[in-house]
Amino acid sequence: MKLDKRFYLRDDVVEIACDLLGKTLITNYNGQLTSGLITETEAYAGKGDKASHAYGGRKTKRTEIMFRQGGIAYIYLCYGIHSLFNIVTNKENIPHAILIRGILPVDGKDIMMKRTRKATIDKNFGVGPGKVSKALGIHFSDSGRDLTGERIWVEDRGIIIENNSILITSRIGIDYAEEDAKLPYRFVIKDPERYI
DNA sequence: CGGCCGATCCACT
DNA sequence: GTGGATCGGCCGA
Numbered sequence: 001m002k003l004d005k006r007f008y009l010r011d012d013v014v015e016i017a018c019d020l021l022g023k024t025l026i027t028n029y030n031g032q033l034t035s036g037l038i039t040e041t042e043a044y045a046g047k048g049d050k051a052s053h054a055y056g057g058r059k060t061k062r063t064e065i066m067f068r069q070g071g072i073a074y075i076y077l078c079y080g081i082h083s084l085f086n087i088v089t090n091k092e093n094i095p096h097a098i099l100i101r102g103i104l105p106v107d108g109k110d111i112m113m114k115r116t117r118k119a120t121i122d123k124n125f126g127v128g129p130g131k132v133s134k135a136l137g138i139h140f141s142d143s144g145r146d147l148t149g150e151r152i153w154v155e156d157r158g159i160i161i162e163n164n165s166i167l168i169t170s171r172i173g174i175d176y177a178e179e180d181a182k183l184p185y186r187f188v189i190k191d192p193e194r195y196i
Numbered sequence: 197c198g199g200c201c202g203a204t205c206c207a208c209t
Numbered sequence: 210g211t212g213g214a215t216c217g218g219c220c221g222a
Contacts, residue, residue, distance in 0.1 A: 042203070044203075051203070052203090053203085060218075060219070061218080062217085062218060062219085076202095076203090076217085076218085077202090077215095077216070077217060077218085078202060078203065078204060079201090079202060079204050079205080079214080079215070079216085080201095080202085080214075080215035080216035080217070081204070081205075081214065081215055081216080082204050082205075084203060084204085086203085099203055101203085128204070128205070129203070129204075130204050130205060131204090131205080140217090171203070172203070172204095173202085173203050173204075174203060176202095177203095
């Protein structure tokens with residue numbers, strides 16, 4: 001069930017981003033188990049991708065995480081407010097990452113409602129990368145955490161997403177990336193509610 | 197050391 | 210549809 005290292009160590013980050021649709025992202029903080037079906041992802045293809053923080057091999061204290069072996073979390077603060085959760089893939093020194101942009105709540109809905117201070121779970125509850133982290137309780141101090149451990153992990157619960165149920169588009173909020181802004185690296189499940 | 201700005205979200209018009 | 214919140218990281222001096 002729990003995805004192992006081999007899933008994350010593959011070469012093609014775009015393929016892995018697509019494969020993550022329909023998998024379940026789970027966190028367990030102090031026994032508070034929460035999870036959601038991954039409904040939206042974006043691939044960031046490392047050194048050659050102008051949209052990536054690691055473009056050109058740029059390695060800093062923050063982005064150094066992406067240069068490690070795949071299967072760990074890369075989390076950073078955006079707009080001073082939002083922790084954005086990424087999954088690092090590929091082998092060491094190839095800084096590929098996948099941004100999780102949307103989930104559909106599955107386990108621990110009451111806990112997630114408390115974390116987000118929402119009274120209801122509507123269609124857009126877990127849509128948006130900042131909201132994913134908020135709902136699952138992920139903090140940027142979790143950056144570098146192993147995703148085969150007991151705090152944050154991804155499971156395959158046997159849900160199959162057919163190709164014709166996947167929308168492929170360009171990535172969001174990366175206009176600065178020039179020609180790479182157009183790459184079809186964003187994957188979204190159409191009408192994900194039917195899978196839970 | 198100072199200034200700028202972002203892989204966003206929400207409230208408000 | 211729009212603008213304000215809010216702060217760590219990055220870059221240039």
